[in-house]
Amino acid sequence: DTEVTQTPKHLVMGMTNKKSLKCEQHMGHRAMYWYKQKAKKPPELMFVYSYEKLSINESVPSRFSPECPNSSLLNLHLHALQPEDSALYLCASSPQGEGRINYGYTFGSGTRLTVV
Amino acid sequence: QKEVEQDPGPLSVPEGAIVSLNCTYSNSAFQYFMWYRQYSRKGPELLMYTYSSGNKEDGRFTAQVDKSSKYISLFIRDSQPSDSATYLCAGGGGSGTASKLTFGTGTRLQVTL
Numbered sequence: 467d468t469e470v471t472q473t474p475k476h477l478v479m480g481m482t483n484k485k486s487l488k489c490e491q492h493m494g495h496r497a498m499y500w501y502k503q504k505a506k507k508p509p510e511l512m513f514v515y516s517y518e519k520l521s522i523n524e525s526v527p528s529r530f531s532p533e534c535p536n537s538s539l540l541n542l543h544l545h546a547l548q549p550e551d552s553a554l555y556l557c558a559s560s561p562q563g564e565g566r567i568n569y570g571y572t573f574g575s576g577t578r579l580t581v582v
Numbered sequence: 583q584k585e586v587e588q589d590p591g592p593l594s595v596p597e598g599a600i601v602s603l604n605c606t607y608s609n610s611a612f613q614y615f616m617w618y619r620q621y622s623r624k625g626p627e628l629l630m631y632t633y634s635s636g637n638k639e640d641g642r643f644t645a646q647v648d649k650s651s652k653y654i655s656l657f658i659r660d661s662q663p664s665d666s667a668t669y670l671c672a673g674g675g676g677s678g679t680a681s682k683l684t685f686g687t688g689t690r691l692q693v694t695l
Contacts, residue, residue: 470625472625506590506687506688507687508586508670508685508686508687508688509626509670509685511682511683511684514682522682554623556625556626558625570614570616570628570631570683571616571628571683572628573618573625573626573627573628574625575624575625576623576624576625578623
């Protein structure tokens with residue numbers, strides 16, 4: 467299995483809703499990432515988990531809350547989002563933990579989030 | 583100044599042409615460089631990765647890194663309509679950039695019949 471699976475593929479939520487994005491990989495990768503990508507923009511790093519511990523938080527607002535229940539799963543909990551948070555949310559994983567990215571990331575197909 | 587700069591295009595070429603995609607970067611600590619291809623509404627797909635300066639070839643794709651000028655290139659030979667996508671360059675590695683890839687804005691490529 468060489469894939470990163472993200473669910474749901476599409477999500478529409480109101481500003482008062484609570485929802486979660488899920489990401490799963492079974493490649494034995496020890497680093498997992500959340501990226502946010504707006505239209506015609508590059509992916510922007512949000513969080514990095516290395517060996518199931520949060521190692522990088524790129525000053526992301528607290529309405530985004532990551533969770534790594536185990537080495538294969540990564541969640542992103544969403545609460546009280548704003549319309550400007552609408553974007554493609556990408557999960558990625560890489561074989562090595564912190565400090566070693568030389569084999570690149572494997573990205574999922576993303577969750578397209580619309581906040582209304 | 584952005585850490586990774588890339589011409590957004592769009593770049594339109596006829597089928598069979600050689601395509602040259604380029605990026606510049608400013609962070610001297612970058613050691614690893616990647617090229618990703620992203621189709622519309624899909625996640626990025628890793629095409630090539632290189633370490634430090636030099637060339638790397640894989641089929642129709644050649645990645646080139648010149649650390650002295652902080653310049654990254656991707657060449658696509660015999661381009662096909664299926665190559666039409668956005669190409670993202672990225673750099674990372676080294677002290678202070680652990681586990682973090684920084685992406686360019688992406689170049690949109692259109693290969694026409």
